[in-house]
Amino acid sequence: MPMLDPARFDALAYVTAACPAVGLDLPPERLAEIAAAFTLVLRVGTPALMFDVDPAAEPAPVFTP
Amino acid sequence: MSLHTLSAAALAGKIKTGEITARMAVESALARIAAHDPAVNAFTAVVTVRALARADAIDAAIGRGEDPGPLAGVPFAAKNLFDVQGVVTLAGSIIEQRRAPATADAFGVAGMEAAGAVCVGCLNMDEYAYGFTTENSHYGPCRNPHDLSRIAGGSSGGSGAAVAAGLVPITLGTDTNGSIRVPSSLNGIWGIKPTYGRLSRSGGVMFVPSLDHVGPFARTVADLALAYEAMQGEDHADPGQHWRGLAPVSRHLEAGLVGLRVARLGGHFARHGVAAAQIAADKVADALGATEHVEIRNAAAGRAAAFLITGAEGGNQHAEDLRVRAQDFEPLTRDRLLAGMLIPAQWVVHAQRLRSQYRAEVAALFHDWDILVAPATPTPATPIGQDMLEADGQTVPLRASFGVYTQPISFIGLPVIAAPVQNAEGTLPIGVQLIGAPWAEEKLFRAAAHLERMGLCSAPVAPDFR
Numbered sequence: 001m002p003m004l005d006p007a008r009f010d011a012l013a014y015v016t017a018a019c020p021a022v023g024l025d026l027p028p029e030r031l032a033e034i035a036a037a038f039t040l041v042l043r044v045g046t047p048a049l050m051f052d053v054d055p056a057a058e059p060a061p062v063f064t065p
Numbered sequence: 066m067s068l069h070t071l072s073a074a075a076l077a078g079k080i081k082t083g084e085i086t087a088r089m090a091v092e093s094a095l096a097r098i099a100a101h102d103p104a105v106n107a108f109t110a111v112v113t114v115r116a117l118a119r120a121d122a123i124d125a126a127i128g129r130g131e132d133p134g135p136l137a138g139v140p141f142a143a144k145n146l147f148d149v150q151g152v153v154t155l156a157g158s159i160i161e162q163r164r165a166p167a168t169a170d171a172f173g174v175a176g177m178e179a180a181g182a183v184c185v186g187c188l189n190m191d192e193y194a195y196g197f198t199t200e201n202s203h204y205g206p207c208r209n210p211h212d213l214s215r216i217a218g219g220s221s222g223g224s225g226a227a228v229a230a231g232l233v234p235i236t237l238g239t240d241t242n243g244s245i246r247v248p249s250s251l252n253g254i255w256g257i258k259p260t261y262g263r264l265s266r267s268g269g270v271m272f273v274p275s276l277d278h279v280g281p282f283a284r285t286v287a288d289l290a291l292a293y294e295a296m297q298g299e300d301h302a303d304p305g306q307h308w309r310g311l312a313p314v315s316r317h318l319e320a321g322l323v324g325l326r327v328a329r330l331g332g333h334f335a336r337h338g339v340a341a342a343q344i345a346a347d348k349v350a351d352a353l354g355a356t357e358h359v360e361i362r363n364a365a366a367g368r369a370a371a372f373l374i375t376g377a378e379g380g381n382q383h384a385e386d387l388r389v390r391a392q393d394f395e396p397l398t399r400d401r402l403l404a405g406m407l408i409p410a411q412w413v414v415h416a417q418r419l420r421s422q423y424r425a426e427v428a429a430l431f432h433d434w435d436i437l438v439a440p441a442t443p444t445p446a447t448p449i450g451q452d453m454l455e456a457d458g459q460t461v462p463l464r465a466s467f468g469v470y471t472q473p474i475s476f477i478g479l480p481v482i483a484a485p486v487q488n489a490e491g492t493l494p495i496g497v498q499l500i501g502a503p504w505a506e507e508k509l510f511r512a513a514a515h516l517e518r519m520g521l522c523s524a525p526v527a528p529d530f531r
Contacts, residue, residue, distance in 0.1 A: 003415050018407045023388045026403075037404035041376055043256055044465060047370035057418035061374075062277045064307055065261050065424070065478035065503035 004042075004049035011035040011042065066482035069231040070526055073139040073288040076234065077181065078140035080127070085124035087138025091116050091183050094140035096230050098186065101530060104213055105230050107204045107223040108174035108235045109145045110152050111186040116140070120181045135291050135315075136235075143219050143237040145187035146194060147171040147279075148268040156270035157192040157220075158384050159203050160393050160445030163257070163368065169270030171305070173237050173279050173296045180295035183276030185233060192237055194378055195402065195523025196220050196235040197247050197467035198449075202395055205448050209251060210527035211493055215446035216262060218248035218467070221282070225252035228282045231526035234294045239271070240278045242371055243441075243471030246498060249282060250441035254524040255513065256282045257291045260503045261478025262307035265300030273378040274305060275417075276371065283523040288317045289482070309504060317507050318514040325508055327353040328430075330500070332360035333368075338443035339456045341490035349484060349497040350438040352521050353512055357516040359430060364473040367423045370416035371468075373474035377413045380405025397464070426476040431502035436512055440470050441483045441496035453470045457515040474500055482509040484522040492528070 010023065012035040019026055019034075042049075068076065068090055079085045095113055102108045143149060146156040148167035155161045169175075191199050198224025199207040207222035209215040217226040218260055221238030225248025238245045240258040246432050249256030257280045264279050279318045281292035281429045294315060299308040320497035329350035335343060336360070339391045361367070378404045380387070387394070387403055394402065430437065443456050443466055455465040474481055482499045489495035501509045516522035525531070 003412065015404075022384065022406050024403065024406065025388075028438055031131050033390065033400055034403050034407070037400035039409060040401075040462075040465075041408060043368050045373045045376075045416075047366045048373055048419055048449060049412060051363065051366040051370075052421055053418045054422050055418075058403070058418045058421040059414045060421075061417050 001049045004046065004053070011039045069097050069531065071169040072285045072293060073136060073234040073283065077135060077137045077139050086088065087183065087374060088117065088118040090138045091120040091185060093512040094185050094233050094460050101230055101232060104208065105210055105233060106207050107189055107227040107230065108142065108186045109189050109204055109327065110375060112149065112152060112184060113339060115151060118182050118187045119178065123181060123183065134179065136295060137181035138179065138359060139182045139235065140233045141177055141182045141237070142184045142186045142188050142227055143174050143184065144224050145189050146190065146239060146240060146270040147174050147237055149174055149184055149187055152337055153485045155269055156194070157190040157201050157204065158271050158395070160390065161270065170270065171264040172298070172300050175185035176215060176296045177292065178300055182235065182295065188227055188236060190223055192398045193270065193383065194220040194244055195398045196464060198464055199223065200397065201262035207484045209446045210530050211253060211444060214252065214448055216253035216445065216449055220244040221248050222281050225249060228252065228284055229527045230256045230530040231388055234284060235288055236282045236321040238280060238282060240280060240475060241273045241276045242375060242475055243468045245280050245282065245440045246471045246481060246483040246496060249465050249485065250496025253445040253485040253487055254284055255286060255485060255504070256280065256483040257289055257293055258475060258481045259293065260480040263304055264296050266528060267289050267302035267304050272382065273375050273523050275374060275378060278475065281488060286510065286517050287315065290318060290510055299424045311454060312506060314456040314507050314510040316390055317511055320511045322354060322512065324514060326433065327355040327436045327438060328357045328434045329355045330361065330437050331358035333364035333473065334353050334439040334470055335446050337457050341445060342440040342443055345489045345495050346438055346440045346523060348486065348515060352516055352519055353436065354440065355438055359434065361427055361473060363423055363426060366419060367476045368472040371421045371472045373412050373416045376401065376405030420476060427477055435501065435505065435508050437500040439498045439500060442467055442500045443469050445490045445495045470498065474498065475511055479503060480506045480509060482513045484513055484516055485524045
C-alpha cells in the first residue's frame with residue numbers, strides 16, 4: 001500500500017501542526033509560505049512515496065555502494 | 066609565456082625542471098584572479114600571503130633537490146565549504162561569518178598540498194550547497210565564463226567557473242545531488258564525483274551526510290586524475306569513508322577501451338532535456354562504441370527519494386539556526402530547509418529502503434556493462450534569474466530540474482566523470498555523465514582519456530578568457 005494519500009493530505013494543516021514539534025515558532029503568514037515549500041517537497045517526492053518498497057529492504061542511512 | 070592555459074601537469078613539469086618557479090606560477094594565478102574574477106565572481110577569498118609562502122617553500126624544496134610531488138607549485142582553489150586554515154569557512158552563508166577562522170585545512174585541501182599544489186583561495190557556491198545555480202544573494206551570483214549573463218551552475222559554481230576562466234587549473238568541490246557534475250557541464254570542464262565513501266569529507270561544512278561526496282574539477286583528464294589521486298587517503302575522521310586503499314588512475318589513462326562494455330542510458334535519461342543534452346550524450350556513447358540502450362526502470366523514484374533525504378537531512382543539519390535566525394538564510398534556501406525539517410520520519414525511512422532496493426536494481430546492470438552514458442544536465446547554462454525551463458514539451462521549475470539526470474546516480478553513490486562537449490548549443494558547452502560500477506573509477510578515466518584523445522571532449526579556457 002502506498003505511503004501517501006494525496007487526496008487527504010493538507011499541507012497547511014500539517015505544517016501548522018508540525019512546527020511546534022521541531023521547535024519552529026513561525027508567524028501565521030510564514031506558515032503559508034512553508035506550506036507552499038512543503039507542497040513542492042511533496043510534488044517532487046511523490047514518485048518515491050508512491051513506490052511499493054519491499055519491507056525487507058535495508059533502511060540504514062549509511063551504506064556501502 | 067601564458068601560464069594560465071597550461072595544464073597542471075605541464076605547469077608542474079616546468080616548475081620541477083626549473084623553467085619557471087612555483088612563485089611565478091602562483092603570482093600568475095593571483096594576477097589572473099585580480100584581473101578577471103570581478104567579472105566572474107568565482108572567489109570569496111584569496112589567500113595571497115599563505116600561497117606565496119607555500120610557493121616559496123616549494124621552490125626551496127626543489128632547490129634542495131627534493132621532489133615536492135606531482136602537482137608541484139600548481140595553484141588550486143576550494144569551494145568555500147572546505148576548511149582552509151586561517152579563513153572562515155562560509156559555505157555560502159552569512160551565518161557562518163560569526164565562526165572563527167579554520168584552524169586546519171580540510172582533508173582534501175591538505176592532500177592537494179601534500180602533492181605539491183598551492184591553495185590560492187576559496188570559491189563561491191550556493192548557500193550550504195543547497196542549489197544548482199550559485200545565484201547567491203549574499204556574495205553575488207557566480208557568472209559563467211562562456212557567457213557572463215548566464216549561471217555557472219552549482220552548488221560548486223565558483224569551482225566550475227574558476228577553472229573554465231583559466232584562473233586556476235584545478236579546483237575542489239562537493240556533490241550531493243549533482244553539485245560537481247552540474248557546474249562541470251555548464252562550464253565545459255572535467256569533473257569527477259567518485260564512489261560514495263571513496264574520498265574523505267572531513268574538515269568543512271557538509272550538507273547531507275548520507276549523500277555527500279567530494280571531488281576535483283580540471284581542464285584535462287590527466288589533471289583530474291592527479292587531483293583525484295592527491296585527495297585520496299584513509300581518514301577516520303569521516304565515518305562515511307569506506308577505505309579500500311589507494312586507487313591510482315593516472316597509469317591507466319593510455320589503456321584505451323579494450324574490454325570496456327558501454328551502453329547508453331535511455332528511458333528517464335532520454336527524456337526531460339533539450340536536444341543539445343541528448344545529442345551530446347549520443348555522440349559520446351557512439352565514440353565509446355555503445356550500440357545498446359538500457360534503462361534504470363525506477364530512476365524517477367530514486368531521484369524523488371534523494372530529494373526527500375536531502376530535505377530531511379539538510380533541514381536537520383541547520384535546525385538550530387533555522388529556529389533562531391531563519392531570516393539570515395538565503396531566500397532560495399530558507400523555505401526549502403524549513404520544509405525539510407518537517408518531512409516525516411516515515412517518509413525518510415521509506416526513501417532509505419527504496420535506496421537499498423534501487424541500488425540492487427542498478428547493480429544488476431553492471432553485470433553486463435562497465436560504463437553507462439547519460440546527459441549531465443537537461444540544458445546548457447541558462448540566464449541568471451531564469452525560473453522555468455522548457456524542455457521535452459514541458460515547462461518545469463528550472464532550479465530543481467538541473468538534478469534530473471544526476472540525482473538518480475549519486476543517490477546510490479556510483480562514480481561519475483562529467484565529460485565536456487564544447488559548442489553543444491551555439492557556443493555553450495554541456496556535459497555527459499560516464500557512470501561506473503562502485504569503485505570502478507579507473508574505467509571511467511580510461512574512457513574519458515579516450516574521448517579527450519579523439520578530440521570529442523575537451524576543456525580549453527573559455528574563449529573570452531584566453
